[in-house]
Amino acid sequence: MLNIKLTIEYDGKKYFGWQRQKNKPTVQQSIEEALQLLFSGEKITLIGAGRTDTGVHAYGQVANFKIKKSSLKVKLKDLIHILNAMLPQDITIKKAELVEQDFHSRYSAKARIYKYYVTETKRSVNADKYLFIKTKFDIALAKEYCKLLTGIHCFRSLCKNDTDKHDFQADVKYVKVSRKRDGIIEFEICANRFLHSMVRAIIGAMIKVASGKMELKEFKNKFEKGEEIKAQYVRSNALFLYKIIY
Known part of the structure; x- marks a missing residue:
């Protein structure tokens, strides 16, 4: 398995916070849906470091997700470009990197x-x-x-x-x-x-x-x-x- 860490910027004005909610647009949902389309054979769960509230923005939110090694067909720098083309203008992936298996965006944060x-x-x-x-x-x-x-x-x-x-x-x-x-x-x-x-x-x-x-x-x-x-x-x-x- 690969553990991929994303650094994310977003304008929270149109979103009901980071965390996925039923029938309400959230940042987590938008990114998970893009990742799910890209890695259709995987069940994507995106873990965020900070569960920002409705309307809150981010310059440096961090999230991670895991996929099978065989599912990653492109370089990480290309993954950034592909995801950003799929995401709305108010959400940007700034960085993508491989991290250790035990890295957890929320619980590893100091x-x-x-x-x-x-x-x-x-x-x-x-x-x-x-x-x-x-x-x-x-x-x-x-x-x-x-x-x-x-x-x-x-x-x-x-x-x-x-x-x-x-x-x-x-x-x-x-x-x-x-x-x-x-x-x-x-x-x-x-x-x-x-x-x-x-x-x-x-x-x-x-x-x-x-x-x-x-x-x-x-x-x-x-x-x-x-x-x-x-x-x-x-x-x-x-x-x-x-x-x-x-």
Whole structure:
């Protein structure tokens, strides 16, 4: 058997997330259908590293699938071109490589990196890839907020608290926020795992703190106790799965 690892870029605007769902278009489904046509004698199961939510984009999603050695009739570089010709414009295979049999896109990953983009000025070009905010944004306060998230913490307060979840712990390697040119604010977070809508909740709370609508001390107290933080889950349109680390 061959274990093939794909690095994938996609615009998530038209999709109900990565994971296959009944009667709803997803990224996994689109790629699996293309692979199934290409390797018609195989039963293709595509394993993704990050199960991105509805509307979330990716620069560096990773997935793998297994096929019989005899089924691969082309070089991997040609496989990329063939798949990209079969896939819609908003999904691109950036890289294809052979990996060890025990490689698993999700369970072999050591960390995942997400980025989120906020704009303080109105935009017309690629406006749907930013969250437009009209409130003031104190970047120094936002940096202090980010420091509170680094390390191993319970993120019960900063995720969609599904009733069947019992483990809310995540190890956040680093969190960065910076003001770029033209009023763009870039947020970057790296962690071993992410809970449901965790990044969107973190951004919502950060904006609330940086705009002066919540004291940093109040956030810290609620976060450490696992209490509800009444902050908006920001829209998914400005969220990108940036990289998977192995």
